[in-house]
Amino acid sequence: MLKLMRLELRKFGLKPYVRSAVIGTILIFILVSCLTMNAQMRASLPLSSYPMTFSIIDTLVRGMYIVFAAVILSRLIIGEFQNKTMALMFTYPINRKKMMAAKLLFVLLFTFIANIISCLLIGAGFAVLNHMEGVIPGLLTWPVTERFLLVVFMNALATSFLSLIPLYFGMRKHSVATTITSSVIVAALVCQNIDGKTLYSIIAVPIALALLGAVIAYMSIRNIENVGLVN
Structure with a gap:
Protein backbone atom coordinates (compact mmCIF):
# COMPACT_ATOMS: atom_id res chain seq x y z
CA MET A 1 0.00 0.00 0.00
CA LEU A 2 2.81 2.40 0.89
CA LYS A 3 4.53 1.63 -2.41
CA LEU A 4 1.33 2.46 -4.29
CA MET A 5 0.99 5.71 -2.37
CA ARG A 6 4.59 6.60 -3.24
CA LEU A 7 3.81 5.91 -6.90
CA GLU A 8 0.85 8.31 -6.69
CA LEU A 9 3.09 10.94 -5.14
CA ARG A 10 5.62 10.51 -7.93
CA LYS A 11 2.92 10.68 -10.56
CA PHE A 12 1.05 13.74 -9.32
CA GLY A 13 3.57 15.31 -6.94
CA LEU A 14 2.91 16.70 -3.48
CA LYS A 15 4.14 20.26 -3.98
CA PRO A 16 1.01 21.61 -5.75
CA TYR A 17 -1.21 20.40 -2.90
CA VAL A 18 1.10 21.73 -0.19
CA ARG A 19 1.41 25.07 -1.98
CA SER A 20 -2.37 25.37 -2.30
CA ALA A 21 -2.84 24.44 1.38
CA VAL A 22 -0.31 27.09 2.44
CA ILE A 23 -2.00 29.76 0.32
CA GLY A 24 -5.43 28.82 1.71
CA ILE A 30 -5.73 37.27 6.86
CA LEU A 31 -9.54 37.03 6.76
CA VAL A 32 -9.86 36.24 10.47
CA SER A 33 -7.34 38.97 11.33
CA CYS A 34 -9.24 41.55 9.28
CA LEU A 35 -12.54 40.54 10.86
CA THR A 36 -11.22 40.80 14.39
CA MET A 37 -9.37 44.05 13.78
CA ASN A 38 -12.52 45.70 12.41
CA ALA A 39 -14.68 46.88 15.33
CA GLN A 40 -17.94 46.80 13.37
CA MET A 41 -17.33 43.30 12.01
CA ARG A 42 -16.23 42.08 15.44
CA ALA A 43 -19.50 43.36 16.92
CA SER A 44 -21.66 41.68 14.28
CA LEU A 45 -19.82 38.32 14.26
CA PRO A 46 -19.13 35.84 17.09
CA LEU A 47 -15.56 37.02 17.61
CA SER A 48 -15.79 38.31 21.16
CA SER A 49 -13.82 35.48 22.79
CA TYR A 50 -11.14 32.93 22.05
CA PRO A 51 -13.53 29.92 21.92
CA MET A 52 -15.81 31.66 19.43
CA THR A 53 -12.90 32.82 17.28
CA PHE A 54 -11.34 29.36 17.32
CA SER A 55 -14.71 27.95 16.25
CA ILE A 56 -14.76 30.33 13.27
CA ILE A 57 -11.20 29.29 12.35
CA ASP A 58 -12.08 25.60 12.55
CA THR A 59 -15.19 26.14 10.42
CA LEU A 60 -13.35 28.06 7.69
CA VAL A 61 -10.52 25.51 7.54
CA ARG A 62 -13.00 22.64 7.45
CA GLY A 63 -14.87 24.15 4.51
CA MET A 64 -11.62 24.78 2.65
CA TYR A 65 -10.43 21.19 2.99
CA ILE A 66 -13.76 19.62 2.06
CA VAL A 67 -13.53 21.42 -1.30
CA PHE A 68 -9.77 20.91 -1.52
CA ALA A 69 -10.16 17.15 -1.00
CA ALA A 70 -12.71 17.08 -3.83
CA VAL A 71 -10.17 18.76 -6.11
CA ILE A 72 -7.60 16.08 -5.22
CA LEU A 73 -10.16 13.30 -5.73
CA SER A 74 -11.00 14.81 -9.10
CA ARG A 75 -7.38 14.67 -10.16
CA LEU A 76 -6.45 11.29 -8.69
CA ILE A 77 -9.61 9.34 -9.51
CA ILE A 78 -12.40 11.13 -11.40
CA GLY A 79 -10.09 12.79 -13.91
CA GLU A 80 -8.35 9.51 -14.69
CA PHE A 81 -11.67 7.83 -15.44
CA GLN A 82 -12.75 10.82 -17.49
CA ASN A 83 -9.51 10.91 -19.51
CA LYS A 84 -9.40 7.11 -19.87
CA THR A 85 -5.98 6.92 -18.18
CA MET A 86 -7.49 4.73 -15.46
CA ALA A 87 -8.11 2.09 -18.12
CA LEU A 88 -4.38 2.01 -18.79
CA MET A 89 -3.62 1.70 -15.08
CA PHE A 90 -6.01 -1.23 -14.83
CA THR A 91 -3.86 -3.14 -17.33
CA TYR A 92 -0.94 -3.08 -14.88
CA PRO A 93 -0.36 -6.24 -12.78
CA ILE A 94 -1.58 -4.44 -9.66
CA ASN A 95 -4.67 -5.25 -7.63
CA ARG A 96 -7.30 -2.65 -8.57
CA LYS A 97 -8.74 -2.42 -5.07
CA LYS A 98 -5.32 -1.73 -3.61
CA MET A 99 -4.70 0.90 -6.27
CA MET A 100 -7.95 2.72 -5.48
CA ALA A 101 -7.48 2.27 -1.73
CA ALA A 102 -4.03 3.88 -2.00
CA LYS A 103 -5.54 6.90 -3.74
CA LEU A 104 -8.28 7.27 -1.13
CA LEU A 105 -5.83 6.79 1.73
CA CYS A 119 -5.92 25.15 12.27
CA LEU A 120 -2.93 25.17 14.61
CA LEU A 121 -1.00 27.70 12.55
CA ILE A 122 -3.96 30.06 12.21
CA GLY A 123 -4.90 29.64 15.88
CA ALA A 124 -1.33 30.30 17.02
CA GLY A 125 -0.99 33.25 14.66
CA PHE A 126 -4.22 34.76 15.93
CA ALA A 127 -3.15 34.28 19.56
CA VAL A 128 0.08 36.18 18.84
CA LEU A 129 -1.81 38.92 16.99
CA ASN A 130 -4.30 39.27 19.81
CA HIS A 131 -1.50 39.40 22.37
CA MET A 132 -0.01 42.37 20.52
CA GLU A 133 -3.24 44.16 19.61
CA GLY A 134 -5.59 43.09 22.40
CA VAL A 135 -8.68 42.91 20.16
CA ILE A 136 -10.23 40.17 22.29
CA PRO A 137 -10.26 40.71 26.07
CA GLY A 138 -8.85 38.14 28.44
CA LEU A 139 -5.96 35.71 28.35
CA LEU A 140 -5.68 32.50 26.39
CA THR A 141 -5.94 29.89 29.14
CA TRP A 142 -4.78 26.29 28.99
CA PRO A 143 -8.34 24.82 29.28
CA VAL A 144 -9.38 26.85 26.21
CA THR A 145 -6.25 25.76 24.34
CA GLU A 146 -6.72 22.13 25.36
CA ARG A 147 -10.32 22.14 24.16
CA PHE A 148 -9.26 23.76 20.88
CA LEU A 149 -6.63 21.07 20.29
CA LEU A 150 -9.12 18.28 21.00
CA VAL A 151 -11.80 19.82 18.76
CA VAL A 152 -9.28 20.34 15.94
CA PHE A 153 -8.14 16.72 16.09
CA MET A 154 -11.64 15.23 16.21
CA ASN A 155 -13.05 17.55 13.53
CA ALA A 156 -10.07 16.95 11.23
CA LEU A 157 -10.61 13.20 11.54
CA ALA A 158 -14.32 13.56 10.75
CA THR A 159 -13.64 15.98 7.89
CA ILE A 180 -16.38 19.79 -6.90
CA THR A 181 -19.91 21.22 -6.98
CA SER A 182 -21.16 18.57 -4.54
CA SER A 183 -18.22 19.33 -2.22
CA VAL A 184 -19.21 23.00 -2.15
CA ILE A 185 -22.76 21.99 -1.22
CA VAL A 186 -21.52 19.66 1.53
CA ALA A 187 -19.22 22.37 2.87
CA ALA A 188 -22.06 24.91 2.88
CA LEU A 189 -24.27 22.50 4.84
CA VAL A 190 -21.77 21.58 7.56
CA CYS A 191 -19.96 24.90 7.86
CA GLN A 192 -22.79 27.24 8.76
CA ASN A 193 -21.64 28.98 11.93
CA ILE A 194 -24.25 30.70 14.09
CA ASP A 195 -22.93 32.31 17.29
CA GLY A 196 -20.03 29.87 17.29
CA LYS A 197 -22.30 26.84 16.80
CA THR A 198 -22.26 24.58 13.73
CA LEU A 199 -23.69 21.20 12.79
CA TYR A 200 -20.37 19.82 14.05
CA SER A 201 -21.41 20.98 17.51
CA ILE A 202 -23.91 18.10 17.48
CA ILE A 203 -21.54 15.19 17.99
CA ALA A 204 -23.76 12.73 16.13
CA VAL A 205 -23.59 14.78 12.91
CA PRO A 206 -19.84 14.59 12.17
CA ILE A 207 -19.79 10.95 13.26
CA ALA A 208 -22.66 10.08 10.93
CA LEU A 209 -21.16 12.02 8.02
CA ALA A 210 -17.73 10.47 8.59
CA LEU A 211 -19.28 7.00 8.53
CA LEU A 212 -21.14 7.92 5.36
CA GLY A 213 -17.86 9.00 3.77
CA ALA A 214 -16.23 5.71 4.82
CA VAL A 215 -19.13 3.73 3.32
CA ILE A 216 -18.86 5.69 0.06
CA ALA A 217 -15.13 5.01 -0.06
CA TYR A 218 -15.79 1.29 0.39
CA MET A 219 -18.55 1.27 -2.23
CA SER A 220 -16.30 3.05 -4.73
CA ILE A 221 -13.73 0.23 -4.65
CA ARG A 222 -15.90 -2.76 -3.79
CA ASN A 223 -16.76 -3.66 -7.40
CA ILE A 224 -13.78 -2.00 -9.06
CA GLU A 225 -12.58 -5.40 -10.34
CA ASN A 226 -15.72 -5.58 -12.49
CA VAL A 227 -15.31 -2.17 -14.07
CA GLY A 228 -14.57 -2.36 -17.76
CA LEU A 229 -11.29 -1.10 -19.09
CA VAL A 230 -13.07 1.39 -21.31
CA ASN A 231 -15.94 3.55 -20.02
Whole structure:
Protein backbone atom coordinates (compact mmCIF):
# COMPACT_ATOMS: atom_id res chain seq x y z
CA MET A 1 0.00 0.00 0.00
CA LEU A 2 2.81 2.40 0.89
CA LYS A 3 4.53 1.63 -2.41
CA LEU A 4 1.33 2.46 -4.29
CA MET A 5 0.99 5.71 -2.37
CA ARG A 6 4.59 6.60 -3.24
CA LEU A 7 3.81 5.91 -6.90
CA GLU A 8 0.85 8.31 -6.69
CA LEU A 9 3.09 10.94 -5.14
CA ARG A 10 5.62 10.51 -7.93
CA LYS A 11 2.92 10.68 -10.56
CA PHE A 12 1.05 13.74 -9.32
CA GLY A 13 3.57 15.31 -6.94
CA LEU A 14 2.91 16.70 -3.48
CA LYS A 15 4.14 20.26 -3.98
CA PRO A 16 1.01 21.61 -5.75
CA TYR A 17 -1.21 20.40 -2.90
CA VAL A 18 1.10 21.73 -0.19
CA ARG A 19 1.41 25.07 -1.98
CA SER A 20 -2.37 25.37 -2.30
CA ALA A 21 -2.84 24.44 1.38
CA VAL A 22 -0.31 27.09 2.44
CA ILE A 23 -2.00 29.76 0.32
CA GLY A 24 -5.43 28.82 1.71
CA THR A 25 -4.11 28.90 5.28
CA ILE A 26 -2.60 32.36 4.78
CA LEU A 27 -5.81 33.69 3.25
CA ILE A 28 -7.93 32.39 6.14
CA PHE A 29 -5.53 33.92 8.66
CA ILE A 30 -5.73 37.27 6.86
CA LEU A 31 -9.54 37.03 6.76
CA VAL A 32 -9.86 36.24 10.47
CA SER A 33 -7.34 38.97 11.33
CA CYS A 34 -9.24 41.55 9.28
CA LEU A 35 -12.54 40.54 10.86
CA THR A 36 -11.22 40.80 14.39
CA MET A 37 -9.37 44.05 13.78
CA ASN A 38 -12.52 45.70 12.41
CA ALA A 39 -14.68 46.88 15.33
CA GLN A 40 -17.94 46.80 13.37
CA MET A 41 -17.33 43.30 12.01
CA ARG A 42 -16.23 42.08 15.44
CA ALA A 43 -19.50 43.36 16.92
CA SER A 44 -21.66 41.68 14.28
CA LEU A 45 -19.82 38.32 14.26
CA PRO A 46 -19.13 35.84 17.09
CA LEU A 47 -15.56 37.02 17.61
CA SER A 48 -15.79 38.31 21.16
CA SER A 49 -13.82 35.48 22.79
CA TYR A 50 -11.14 32.93 22.05
CA PRO A 51 -13.53 29.92 21.92
CA MET A 52 -15.81 31.66 19.43
CA THR A 53 -12.90 32.82 17.28
CA PHE A 54 -11.34 29.36 17.32
CA SER A 55 -14.71 27.95 16.25
CA ILE A 56 -14.76 30.33 13.27
CA ILE A 57 -11.20 29.29 12.35
CA ASP A 58 -12.08 25.60 12.55
CA THR A 59 -15.19 26.14 10.42
CA LEU A 60 -13.35 28.06 7.69
CA VAL A 61 -10.52 25.51 7.54
CA ARG A 62 -13.00 22.64 7.45
CA GLY A 63 -14.87 24.15 4.51
CA MET A 64 -11.62 24.78 2.65
CA TYR A 65 -10.43 21.19 2.99
CA ILE A 66 -13.76 19.62 2.06
CA VAL A 67 -13.53 21.42 -1.30
CA PHE A 68 -9.77 20.91 -1.52
CA ALA A 69 -10.16 17.15 -1.00
CA ALA A 70 -12.71 17.08 -3.83
CA VAL A 71 -10.17 18.76 -6.11
CA ILE A 72 -7.60 16.08 -5.22
CA LEU A 73 -10.16 13.30 -5.73
CA SER A 74 -11.00 14.81 -9.10
CA ARG A 75 -7.38 14.67 -10.16
CA LEU A 76 -6.45 11.29 -8.69
CA ILE A 77 -9.61 9.34 -9.51
CA ILE A 78 -12.40 11.13 -11.40
CA GLY A 79 -10.09 12.79 -13.91
CA GLU A 80 -8.35 9.51 -14.69
CA PHE A 81 -11.67 7.83 -15.44
CA GLN A 82 -12.75 10.82 -17.49
CA ASN A 83 -9.51 10.91 -19.51
CA LYS A 84 -9.40 7.11 -19.87
CA THR A 85 -5.98 6.92 -18.18
CA MET A 86 -7.49 4.73 -15.46
CA ALA A 87 -8.11 2.09 -18.12
CA LEU A 88 -4.38 2.01 -18.79
CA MET A 89 -3.62 1.70 -15.08
CA PHE A 90 -6.01 -1.23 -14.83
CA THR A 91 -3.86 -3.14 -17.33
CA TYR A 92 -0.94 -3.08 -14.88
CA PRO A 93 -0.36 -6.24 -12.78
CA ILE A 94 -1.58 -4.44 -9.66
CA ASN A 95 -4.67 -5.25 -7.63
CA ARG A 96 -7.30 -2.65 -8.57
CA LYS A 97 -8.74 -2.42 -5.07
CA LYS A 98 -5.32 -1.73 -3.61
CA MET A 99 -4.70 0.90 -6.27
CA MET A 100 -7.95 2.72 -5.48
CA ALA A 101 -7.48 2.27 -1.73
CA ALA A 102 -4.03 3.88 -2.00
CA LYS A 103 -5.54 6.90 -3.74
CA LEU A 104 -8.28 7.27 -1.13
CA LEU A 105 -5.83 6.79 1.73
CA PHE A 106 -3.64 9.54 0.30
CA VAL A 107 -6.62 11.93 0.24
CA LEU A 108 -7.62 10.96 3.78
CA LEU A 109 -4.16 11.41 5.26
CA PHE A 110 -3.41 14.63 3.44
CA THR A 111 -6.76 16.17 4.41
CA PHE A 112 -6.41 15.06 8.03
CA ILE A 113 -2.82 16.26 8.52
CA ALA A 114 -3.19 19.49 6.53
CA ASN A 115 -6.43 20.35 8.35
CA ILE A 116 -4.75 20.04 11.74
CA ILE A 117 -1.66 22.00 10.70
CA SER A 118 -3.73 24.82 9.18
CA CYS A 119 -5.92 25.15 12.27
CA LEU A 120 -2.93 25.17 14.61
CA LEU A 121 -1.00 27.70 12.55
CA ILE A 122 -3.96 30.06 12.21
CA GLY A 123 -4.90 29.64 15.88
CA ALA A 124 -1.33 30.30 17.02
CA GLY A 125 -0.99 33.25 14.66
CA PHE A 126 -4.22 34.76 15.93
CA ALA A 127 -3.15 34.28 19.56
CA VAL A 128 0.08 36.18 18.84
CA LEU A 129 -1.81 38.92 16.99
CA ASN A 130 -4.30 39.27 19.81
CA HIS A 131 -1.50 39.40 22.37
CA MET A 132 -0.01 42.37 20.52
CA GLU A 133 -3.24 44.16 19.61
CA GLY A 134 -5.59 43.09 22.40
CA VAL A 135 -8.68 42.91 20.16
CA ILE A 136 -10.23 40.17 22.29
CA PRO A 137 -10.26 40.71 26.07
CA GLY A 138 -8.85 38.14 28.44
CA LEU A 139 -5.96 35.71 28.35
CA LEU A 140 -5.68 32.50 26.39
CA THR A 141 -5.94 29.89 29.14
CA TRP A 142 -4.78 26.29 28.99
CA PRO A 143 -8.34 24.82 29.28
CA VAL A 144 -9.38 26.85 26.21
CA THR A 145 -6.25 25.76 24.34
CA GLU A 146 -6.72 22.13 25.36
CA ARG A 147 -10.32 22.14 24.16
CA PHE A 148 -9.26 23.76 20.88
CA LEU A 149 -6.63 21.07 20.29
CA LEU A 150 -9.12 18.28 21.00
CA VAL A 151 -11.80 19.82 18.76
CA VAL A 152 -9.28 20.34 15.94
CA PHE A 153 -8.14 16.72 16.09
CA MET A 154 -11.64 15.23 16.21
CA ASN A 155 -13.05 17.55 13.53
CA ALA A 156 -10.07 16.95 11.23
CA LEU A 157 -10.61 13.20 11.54
CA ALA A 158 -14.32 13.56 10.75
CA THR A 159 -13.64 15.98 7.89
CA SER A 160 -11.12 13.66 6.24
CA PHE A 161 -13.82 10.98 5.87
CA LEU A 162 -16.61 13.47 5.21
CA SER A 163 -14.59 14.84 2.28
CA LEU A 164 -15.09 11.51 0.47
CA ILE A 165 -18.85 12.06 0.11
CA PRO A 166 -18.49 14.05 -3.17
CA LEU A 167 -16.77 10.96 -4.64
CA TYR A 168 -20.17 9.26 -4.83
CA PHE A 169 -21.62 11.97 -7.05
CA GLY A 170 -18.49 12.31 -9.16
CA MET A 171 -18.20 8.58 -9.83
CA ARG A 172 -21.74 8.31 -11.16
CA LYS A 173 -20.82 10.07 -14.42
CA HIS A 174 -17.08 10.48 -13.88
CA SER A 175 -17.60 14.23 -13.70
CA VAL A 176 -15.01 16.56 -12.18
CA ALA A 177 -17.50 19.44 -12.13
CA THR A 178 -20.07 17.35 -10.25
CA THR A 179 -17.47 16.26 -7.70
CA ILE A 180 -16.38 19.79 -6.90
CA THR A 181 -19.91 21.22 -6.98
CA SER A 182 -21.16 18.57 -4.54
CA SER A 183 -18.22 19.33 -2.22
CA VAL A 184 -19.21 23.00 -2.15
CA ILE A 185 -22.76 21.99 -1.22
CA VAL A 186 -21.52 19.66 1.53
CA ALA A 187 -19.22 22.37 2.87
CA ALA A 188 -22.06 24.91 2.88
CA LEU A 189 -24.27 22.50 4.84
CA VAL A 190 -21.77 21.58 7.56
CA CYS A 191 -19.96 24.90 7.86
CA GLN A 192 -22.79 27.24 8.76
CA ASN A 193 -21.64 28.98 11.93
CA ILE A 194 -24.25 30.70 14.09
CA ASP A 195 -22.93 32.31 17.29
CA GLY A 196 -20.03 29.87 17.29
CA LYS A 197 -22.30 26.84 16.80
CA THR A 198 -22.26 24.58 13.73
CA LEU A 199 -23.69 21.20 12.79
CA TYR A 200 -20.37 19.82 14.05
CA SER A 201 -21.41 20.98 17.51
CA ILE A 202 -23.91 18.10 17.48
CA ILE A 203 -21.54 15.19 17.99
CA ALA A 204 -23.76 12.73 16.13
CA VAL A 205 -23.59 14.78 12.91
CA PRO A 206 -19.84 14.59 12.17
CA ILE A 207 -19.79 10.95 13.26
CA ALA A 208 -22.66 10.08 10.93
CA LEU A 209 -21.16 12.02 8.02
CA ALA A 210 -17.73 10.47 8.59
CA LEU A 211 -19.28 7.00 8.53
CA LEU A 212 -21.14 7.92 5.36
CA GLY A 213 -17.86 9.00 3.77
CA ALA A 214 -16.23 5.71 4.82
CA VAL A 215 -19.13 3.73 3.32
CA ILE A 216 -18.86 5.69 0.06
CA ALA A 217 -15.13 5.01 -0.06
CA TYR A 218 -15.79 1.29 0.39
CA MET A 219 -18.55 1.27 -2.23
CA SER A 220 -16.30 3.05 -4.73
CA ILE A 221 -13.73 0.23 -4.65
CA ARG A 222 -15.90 -2.76 -3.79
CA ASN A 223 -16.76 -3.66 -7.40
CA ILE A 224 -13.78 -2.00 -9.06
CA GLU A 225 -12.58 -5.40 -10.34
CA ASN A 226 -15.72 -5.58 -12.49
CA VAL A 227 -15.31 -2.17 -14.07
CA GLY A 228 -14.57 -2.36 -17.76
CA LEU A 229 -11.29 -1.10 -19.09
CA VAL A 230 -13.07 1.39 -21.31
CA ASN A 231 -15.94 3.55 -20.02
